[in-house]
Amino acid sequence: MTKKTTAKKTVAKKKKAASNTKKTAVKKSVSKSSAKTKKPAVKKVAATKKKTAKKKTSMSRREKLILQIKQDLIAQRESLLKEAEDTLSALPSELNFPDMGDQATAETDRNFMLRLRDRERMLLKKIEETIARIDASEEYGTCEECGNEIGIKRLEARPVTTYCIDCKTRQEEDERIAEGG
Numbered sequence: 001m002t003k004k005t006t007a008k009k010t011v012a013k014k015k016k017a018a019s020n021t022k023k024t025a026v027k028k029s030v031s032k033s034s035a036k037t038k039k040p041a042v043k044k045v046a047a048t049k050k051k052t053a054k055k056k057t058s059m060s061r062r063e064k065l066i067l068q069i070k071q072d073l074i075a076q077r078e079s080l081l082k083e084a085e086d087t088l089s090a091l092p093s094e095l096n097f098p099d100m101g102d103q104a105t106a107e108t109d110r111n112f113m114l115r116l117r118d119r120e121r122m123l124l125k126k127i128e129e130t131i132a133r134i135d136a137s138e139e140y141g142t143c144e145e146c147g148n149e150i151g152i153k154r155l156e157a158r159p160v161t162t163y164c165i166d167c168k169t170r171q172e173e174d175e176r177i178a179e180g181g
Helices: 003-036 039-056 061-090 100-136 152-157 165-179
Strands: none
Touching: 061 100, 061 152
16 A cells, blocks of 8 residues: 555544544533433534535625626636637638529628638627636626616526616617617
């Protein structure tokens, strides 16, 4: 056996012995208190369980969701950057086809691909801004217009949003009216 294995076993034995000592001490205190009344011992055990539960769940559900959103955004950013790099390396610099129809189709496809990458570039900018807001933590998840918290479901559906659903709906209605539709 190696020194590391022996050391690990020794540490494990010490931990086990310490936990056994704690268990017997708890059993003794419970049996002493249960001789008097059983309810206080149960309350003490329940109180210690509540304290440890509070320590373990120091992050709220919303904070956990925000951390998950941040991880998803970082993965999406990496994916978009890789796709953009692949697209730029795959685009031909010159399109020369003998047939005019083929030439037009190739140019249309190329323009379409570039337009998609431009939209993804704008999305990348929003992702970067969102990650910065999450790191600042006091700004992410609050509406820029009214200052209310943005709902969890909305953040899950559209993590780069800056408006709550009510303000965004109002903004879209105003745009529709401005367009005359």
